[in-house]
Amino acid sequence: YQFETRVSATGIVKDGVLQGDLVITGGSDPFFVWEEAIALGNSLNQLGIRRVTGNLVIIGNFTMNDQDNPEIAGGLLKQALKSSSWSWQIVRQYQSMAKGTEKPQLEIAGNVVVSDTPIPKQEYLLLHKSLPLVDILREMNIYSNNDVSQMLSQAIGGAQTTARLAARSAGVPSSEIQLINGSGLGMENRISPRAACAMLMAIERFLQPYQLNLRDVFPLAGRDTKGTMLDRNIPQGAVVKTGTLREVSALAGFLPTRDRGLVWFAIINGGNDILEFRAKQDQLLQRLSVEWGTLTQKSSNQTHKPLIIGDPKRIEKISSALLIENKK
Incomplete structure (x- = not known):
């Protein structure tokens, strides 16, 4: 699954100038970041658009760089589209993109305007598709990105809907999954150890028909070394959250063992010494791995291709030939 963001115009393009508004219709993409905006700007430049006389209009659920306020997100997009106005943060992210990536130059004369209603008489220019959801989930879990988690929860109806669906899928009482938000931030969010294991097992079952498993959406010890896996000593092959x-x-997940197969676990420690808790969790799993034997996983998804953030191949040009009028 990929989230879609549509780009359209309310006027014609003549001599590089869009005589009207540039309209962004958001589709709840939680991973629209600087690189994606740069790629979008380059695609608009390739259509021959270098200036917009009207406004940047935001419709629907459009977020950028974890900003869910559409006016703020629109302001970030407007800045990213015009390379001469880039901040050092944008320059840094641009430098991580593929060598030879162009710098977009698209000036929008008007303001960022948020609209609650569809804009009549708009012509579609581009269709931007997000990273595949499986990649977004893996990155979210590796780095424990609370903002992305919150946005995904909102996309399916909010915290209460998320809790209800999770309890039903895991087959546990609703009292064992209590959520006040989708981010996990807040002491009022409570999940029992049994529910944590049951949810992970349910996710594994859900993914199997798609030729996927937990390794595709959660950190894998031995493969992932950044984010929440930094400085951890978890047995290789364990999948954890x-x-x-x-x-x-x-710490919850499964430990592949020779004698007992997949051992599902949930460990919860309360107190002040977080670093000590993490060390003890790792030591416990290491002892269990020695006791029950390690299991070599023969799986095609032990590794995954590096993500290409800002990949222009995920942007489809759907502009009408009648929309673009070039000087003859």
């Missing part, structure tokens, strides 16, 4: 909130440290 960490959780830290002030005086709580948690």
Whole structure:
């Protein structure tokens, strides 16, 4: 699955100038970042658009760089489209993109305007597709990105809907999954150890028909070394999800073993010494791995291709030939 963001115009393009508004219709993409905006700007330049006389109009659920306020997100997009106005943060992200990537130059004369209603008489220019959801989920879990988690929860109806669906899929009482938001931030969010294991097992079952498994959407020890896996000593092959909130440290997942197969676990520690808790969690899993034997996983998804953030191949040009009028 990929989230879609549509780009359209309310006027014709003549001599590089869009005589009207540039309209962005958001589709709840939680991973629209600087690189994606740069690629979008380059695609608009390739259509021959270098200036917009009207406004940048935001419709629907459009977020950028974890900003869910559409006016702020629109302002970030407007800045990214015009390379001469880039901040050092944008320059840094641009430098991580493929060598030879162009710098977009698209000036929007008007303001960022948020609209609650569809704009009549708009012509579609581009269709931007997000990273595949499986990649977004893996990155979210590796780096424990609370903002992305919150946006995904909102996309399916909010915290209560998320909790209800999770309890039903895991087959546990609703009282064992209590959520006040989708980010996990807040002591009022409570999940029992049994529910944590049951949810992970349910996700594994759900993914199987798609030729996927937990390794595709959660950190894998031995493969992932950044984010929440930095400085951890978890046995290789274990798939885990960490959780830290002030005086709580948690670790859940499965440990592949020779004698007992996949051992599902949830460890929750309460107190002040978070680093000590993490070390003890790792030591426990290492002892279990020695006791029950390690299991070499023969799986095609032990590794995954590096993500290409800002990949222009995910942007489709759908402009009408009648929309573009070039000087003859």
